[in-house]
Amino acid sequence: MAPADDAPPRPSHRDLARRLDGLNIYLVGMMGAGKSAVGRPLAEALGYRFIDADTALGEVAGRPIAEIFASDGEDGFRTLETAVLNGIASWHSLVVATGGGAVIRPENWGHMRQGLVVWLDAPADELVRRLAADPTPRPLLDAPDPAARLEALLHERRPLYAQADLTVAQQGGTPAAVALQVLEALPSVLRDPTPPPADPVRLQDADGQARRSLN
Numbered sequence: 001m002a003p004a005d006d007a008p009p010r011p012s013h014r015d016l017a018r019r020l021d022g023l024n025i026y027l028v029g030m031m032g033a034g035k036s037a038v039g040r041p042l043a044e045a046l047g048y049r050f051i052d053a054d055t056a057l058g059e060v061a062g063r064p065i066a067e068i069f070a071s072d073g074e075d076g077f078r079t080l081e082t083a084v085l086n087g088i089a090s091w092h093s094l095v096v097a098t099g100g101g102a103v104i105r106p107e108n109w110g111h112m113r114q115g116l117v118v119w120l121d122a123p124a125d126e127l128v129r130r131l132a133a134d135p136t137p138r139p140l141l142d143a144p145d146p147a148a149r150l151e152a153l154l155h156e157r158r159p160l161y162a163q164a165d166l167t168v169a170q171q172g173g174t175p176a177a178v179a180l181q182v183l184e185a186l187p188s189v190l191r192d193p194t195p196p197p198a199d200p201v202r203l204q205d206a207d208g209q210a211r212r213s214l215n
Contacts, residue, residue: 011047013183019190020046022092024115025182028103028161030154031138032127033120035097037175042182043095052097057084069139078105085111100153103160116189118182119164124151126172165189 011017025042027035036052043050054065057080061068068077082105088096089111096115102108109117122130128147131138143149161167166189168181 012045014047016183016186017046017048019187020116024089024092024094024096025186026096026098026112026115026117027120028098028112028117028164029100029120029122030127030150030157030161031100031141032130032134032150033100033122034130034170034175034178035120038120038178038182039095039097041176042179045179045183046093046095048093048095050095050097051088053081053084053088053102054097054099056088057081057099060084066139074101074139081105082107082111089114101157103157103163109163116166116186117164118186119161119167120170120178121161121167122170124154126170127154 025046025048027039027042029035039050039052042048057068057077058065060083061080065077068080078101081099081102085098085102085108088094094115098108098112102112127150131141131146131150138146141149166182166185168178168185170178170181173181
C-alpha cells in the first residue's frame with residue numbers, strides 16, 4: 001500500500017509544489033474518468049509519487065477486485081477501500097487515483113479531506129467510449145445494459161463528486177492535457193499561509209490590565 005521507495009521525479013511546477021507543502025491530491029470521478037492516466041503526469045509535474053488506490057487494495061487483499069466483489073460483495077470491498085484510504089492518508093506528497101465509488105462513504109471523505117480532492121468530470125458518452133475500449137473487469141457494470149447502469153451510477157454519485165475542492169471538466173483531451181488543467185486550476189483553491197503579526201499580541205483582562213497568559 002505504501003508508495004514506491006524510489007526518489008520522486010524532479011518537479012516542473014516548483015512554485016505550486018512548494019505551496020502544496022506535501023498535501024496529498026485525491027482524484028475522484030467515475031470509472032473511465034482517467035484518474036490513473038491523469039494522475040501519473042500530474043504527480044511527475046509536482047515531484048509527487050503516484051498511487052492507485054484500487055491497485056493498492058488488490059495488493060493488500062491478495063486477490064483481484066472482481067474476486068473481492070464476487071466473494072465479499074460490494075460492502076466487503078468498500079470496507080477494504082476505507083482501510084486502504086486510511087493508510088494512504090498517513091503519507092504525504094502523493095497523487096492518489098481513487099476508485100469510482102470511494103465518495104459514497106463519509107469516512108472516506110474524512111481521509112481525503114486531509115489533502116485536496118479533485119473531481120475529474122467527464123461526459124457520460126465519453127465514459128462509455130473509454131470503458132468500451134478498456135478490458136478491465138468492472139463488477140458494477142456487469143448488467144444487461146452497461147451504458148444505462150453507468151448513467152444511473154453517475155446520476156447517483158454526481159452530487160457526491162461535486163463536494164470536491166476542485167472540479168475539472170474534461171473535453172476529451174489527452175491525460176497530459178487534463179493534468180495541465182488540474183495544475184493550472186489548483187492555485188485557485190490554495191490559500192497562502194497567514195504571516196505572523198508584526199507586533200506581539202497583547203492580552204488584557206476585563207479591567208484593561210496587561211496579562212501574560214489566558215489563565
